[in-house]
Every structure is written in C-alpha cells, then in structure tokens.
Amino acid sequence: MSIPATPRGKTSFNPTTPAAARAAASHTIQASPIYTATRRHSLYGVEDRVIIDPGSRIWKVGFSGEGRPREVFLAGGKSGDSLWNLRRVTEPGGQGEENKLLEIKLQHCLRSVFHDSLLTDPKARKVILVEHPLLPLHIKDIIARILFENQVPSVSFASSHLLSLFAIGRITGLVLDCGHLESVALPIFAARPLFPLLRTTPLAGARLTSHIRALLLLFGTYLPPPTSLSSAVNIPSANRSTRVPQEVLTDAVIEEIKTRCCFVGDILGTTADPRESIPSRDDSSEFDIPPSSDTAQSESDFSHTGRDSNISSQHESSEFSVVSNLRESFAEGSQGESHLQALSMMYTRHSTATDLHMRVAPSSLQQTGTGRGTLIIPGWIRERASEVLFEGGDVDESSLAEVILDSLLKVPVDLRKTLASSILVVGGTAMQPGFIPRLHAELLRSLSPPNMTSRAPTRPNRAPFPVYDRYVTLRPLLPYLAILNNPSSPQPLSDRQAANAGSSPAFSPAIMAWIGGSLAGSLKTGGVEVAREKWDEANSVQDADNSMDTFIDHEGRTAKSILPDWTRTSLPAGAPLANNPRTSSQTTMGV
Secondary structure, three states: OOOOOOOHHHHOOOOOOOHHHHHHHOOEEEOOOOOOOEEEEOOOOEOOOEEEEEOOOEEEEEEOOOOOOOEEEEOOOOOOOOOOOOOOOOOHHHHHHHHHHHHHHHHHHHHHHHHHHOOOOHHHOOEEEEEOOOOOHHHHHHHHHHHHHOOOOEEEEEEHHHHHHHHOOOOOEEEEEEOOOOEEEEEEEOOEEOHHHOEEEOOOHHHHHHHHHHHHHHHOEEEOOOOOHHHHHHOOHHHHOEOOOOOOOOHHHHHHHHHHOOOOOOOOOOOOOHHHHOOOOOOOOOOOOOOOOOHHHOOOOOOOOOOOOOOOHHHHHHOOOOHHHHHHHOOOOHHHHHHHHHHHHHHHHHOOOOOEEEEEOOOOOOOOOOOOEEEEEOHHHHHHOOHHHHOOOOOOOOOHHHHHHHHHHHOOHHHHHHHHOOEEEEOOHHHOOOHHHHHHHHHHHHHOOOOOOOEOOOOOOOOOEOOOOOOHHHHHHHHHOOEOOOOOOOOOOOHHHHHHOOOOOOOOOOOHHHHHHHHHHHOOOOOEEEEHHHHHHHHHHHHHHHHOOOOOOOOOOOOOOOOOOOOOOOOOOOOOOOOOHHHHHHHHHOO
16 A cells, blocks of 8 residues: 655745735835835725824824834924914904805915825825814814815824823823913713813913013013124223013024023022012002004913912912013102012022023114124023913913812812822923923922911901912822823822833924824824715715705704814713612512
8 A cells, every 4th residue: 555645745844924926016106205104005095094294383294113203393384473373363254254264274274284294195184183172163164174185085184192101001090281372171981081171371471472572572582783893892891781672582583592592490499489589569459561563462461460469379479570560660750660670670689590692683763884793681580581481370270280179179088199199291392401300399399388367357256267278189199199191290299109100102292282192193093083985975975055945954963063162062961870678679569
C-alpha cells in the first residue's frame, strides 16, 4: 500500500502574509510629504475628517489623527478684528444685514480653509465643527449652510469643553475656557456636559486687551523718532518723552504686548493690606468716563469691577487695583491724578519686572523724523495688567475663580469632590505665563475663611450682623482642589490632589479643544452629526412650507431646527418621586 503523494500546492504553502502584494493592491494615498501615514478610502473619499475650531478671532484647522493643527490664522485678517461680538442689532432689518456681512466673512474663511490651508476637496471630507456652548444658533446655521452648499458629506457639532477633556484622556471634569470674548466654566460628568450648570463672565482676552491699552495711555512713555541724527545725539531721551498717542497703540502692537511681554504675577496683599498707602476715598458714586475717539474703549477700557468693598469680605486683598478706581479718577482732577500715581507707585514697589523698550511705527501726525518711535512699557503693567481677570465682586462680571466656584455650587453634592479635583483650564488667554498657578491661588484664597469682623448693627439693641460667607459649603473641598494642567502645583494636601494636579499632558491650552476633535475624528466619534441629505430634506420642507400655506410637515423640521442647540432641550428630570407605601399596597391588592 503506497502513501498518496502530497499535492504540489500543499508542499509550497507559506503562512506568511504577502505584505508587498497587498499594499500594492489596496487603494492607499499618501497624506502629505510631512505626514507619511496612509489614509483609507471611504464612500465619500478619505476617512480623515476636517477639524475646524472657529473662534471669534482665531481659527484652527487640520485633519483628524494629527497631533497639531495644519493652520492657525486670524479670521478677520491682519487687522485681527472679531467676526462676531457679544452685541447684536435688535431691529430685524439690521439683523439681516449683519447676518449677510457675517456670511460673506465666513465664506471667505471656509474657502481659505479648504483651498489654501488644507488643499482638499470639500466633497470628500466630513467635517467636525468644534462649537462653543454659547455660540449663537444663527452663526452655526450660517456655517452649516455654507459647508453644505459646498457639498460637504456631513457636519458633526462637538462641544469644545468635552473635546478638551478628551485630549487629556478624561471624560469627567470642570473645564474653564478663557477665550477672547468671554470665559465659560462648564462641568462635565461621564462625557455628558451639564449645560444648565454653565457659568460665564465677560472677563476674557478682549477685556485684557482694552485694559492694557488704557494702562499704556495713562502710564506708558513714548519717545518719538528724532528729527535728525544730530538731535538724536544732543537731545536726551527724557526731554523727548511724551504721553503715548492713541495712533501708536494699534491692535497689532497691543496683541504683541499681550502675547510676548505680559505675564501674571503673584497675589498682592497677602501679608499686609496695600490700601494703607492709598489715599482714602469716601465718594463711591458712579462717574461717566470722558468721551474718546475710539468707540471700542467705552466700557471695557476702564473696568470698575470690585469697586465696592462691602460686596464680599473674602476678596479684600483683590478689590483694589488700577482697574478698580479708573472710572472715578477722571472726574476728580488733581485728587484722581494723585490716586493713580499712588497706585502706580505701589505696583512699582511690589513689581519685579523690568521696563521694556519696543520699537513701533511713529504716529501719522508726526510728519518729520527718522526711524521708528520707542514705546516704553512699565514693568508693573506687564505684571499687573492681568489683575482685571481676577477681580470679582460684580454680579455681571465675576472673576475667573468666582465663575468656577459658582459652577461648583450648582453641581450636585455627590459630584463636587470629583469635579473640584479635575479642573481643566483651556483657551488662548490661559497661555500667559503664571496664569494657571495664579488661578489656583485665587481659588484657595476664595475658599479660605473670611475676616470675622461683623458689621455694626443699625440699632444698638440688636446683635451685629454675621459676615456673609459665600462659599462656606465648598470649604471642605479645599484639600481636593486641583487643576489638571497646572505646571507648578503647590504642596498637595491630599492623595487625590497629588494624583490629579498637573497630571494632564503638556498640550497648549489654546489648541486643546482642537486636539480633542482630532482624537474624536480618528476614533469615528464626536457630537451630533448632520448629514447633507438630512439638511437638504429639511431645506426642501422649509421651502415648501413657505411657498404653500396649506402644506404642513408632519415632523415640523426645518434646516435650523435640526442643528443641535442645548438651549431648546428640556432640563433633565430629577430624582423620581418616593413611592407612597399606601399607594403601593393598594396597587398590589388590586384596589
């Protein structure tokens, strides 16, 4: 009996995978000369999505799966103007014109994203839009309409605060976004943003910019270019120094000063009250600031937050600064000038920063001169200009620490410890050196016990009024308070604080939301996705409803109604009602 011969195919069987042949047969495409990873094709093209983080001033765009944006640009051009602001026209005709101008600007920005920055076809890419929680619905509608008119397959709307947590590998935390127009604190638990607990303040980058301009106009020094080379040698600089003209402080100059020269100093007044060296003031009434040629400097240039010392006793050391009394000083002549000089001397005495000399373009009013002018920036302005962000006491303009603590007060009690130990600070304003450590110090000081000096009673036979302690219920969280991206966390007070403080990856706070969107796009996750077919169907229903009055859609959907908007959704239901024992027993007995 002979053994049958082994087939020829079996003898040459090799279990190894022919990698070269499979790679040649598959449909792959190189990403770019910089990124050598391959991209897989899908129905609409490549699977990597376009991540767009549209801010009021700065846009960040790129592809999913990449570690940083491809392009970061000013949406308003070189002038740095904002696409939108916190004010809107109330008249319907004015709103339509404003929306049309905004649509033109957004069309230019989105065309630049696809054809200049990313060099890709809009028809082959899905888009993830990193949306701010307070982004107006009409702006989202304009962006979505422009994208779908360019045949984008789908647009996903993802919360910027949630994506920032995704970037550091977490799904629970309290995120503070310090942007250009406003600062927003939003608690997130188990990847669910708690939108009803959101807190916001207008103290942000725009207020800091206008405040730096106001301080430089008051205390800065400008050296105009000399009329000739001989005068530059013979005339000393002290004789040529003048006040800073407004034409010199352009938006580009102020932005460069804010981003490259300023930093955040430590808390003042920890050992002694610095107000002792300031002349006392009994007048606390409101004064109108003088008219200015720049309409943008009306209210934000001279902030009056924290002017009343009776609002909150735990902020005594932060109630006074240059910002606190600028409005009063203009109406008081020599007394106001002496008060401002005393403030300047106090900050100069406690400041360790040096003065900087910055070359700027000369004023257009000065026709003669050679070279460029010199702007002298005092060191205390570089160090103390950011005090405007940490001053509280105003109901409508809470400080950054108050915004975080007010949001924690609204959080359920069983979630406070978890969220207080997982605070994340993002945004372009938070990139200033020393910003996050100062914010942590402000949180600790706000939670410290206040001064127990009671107010005098109005009647002699009554007991003195107790001191109002605003955050007394949050004081047990003091040992657990931790900021995840704090680069220099203090000595930890608990194991949880030691484990969380400074534990996040060293991403820049300005691009953390975009990095989270890149991660969500690579994992094929994200927010609410609106397909182009659904958008076209909603548009057709809306057009038919407008043309035929008798036609009524059974779903009532319009193009704007399919966009995600948390302000239209109902509040989540609370805990269920406790069961009545009598009712449950009757139900069991069948009564």
